[in-house]
Amino acid sequence: VQKVYGREAATGYYCGIYFFDSADALERYVGSELARTIPSAYEVVDIRKELYDVLFPLWPDRGPFAEVEPA
Numbered sequence: 699v700q701k702v703y704g705r706e707a708a709t710g711y712y713c714g715i716y717f718f719d720s721a722d723a724l725e726r727y728v729g730s731e732l733a734r735t736i737p738s739a740y741e742v743v744d745i746r747k748e749l750y751d752v753l754f755p756l757w758p759d760r761g762p763f764a765e766v767e768p769a
Contacts, residue, residue, distance in 0.1 A: 699723075700762030712740075717752070717762040 700717040714736075718724040727733050737745060755763055 702762070 699719050702715040702717075704713045704715065705711070706713075716727070718727065736742070752763075755761055758764070
């Protein structure tokens with residue numbers, strides 16, 4: 699659904715936070731060629747993968763799960 703990039707100022711480490719609309723979508727991504735190429739594309743040496751469930755958005759009308767009206 700969405701990807702958000704972040705950077706920790708103290709260490710200079712970067713992160714990518716991916717949002718999926720279902721466990722099935724996550725599984726398809728993990729098994730994809732795109733997912734396999736991420737480390738080499740970003741020249742990543744140390745990867746820390748973590749999985750979280752989104753409980754609720756603070757502002758449902760903003761962010762990665764907001765409904766967007768067609769132009």
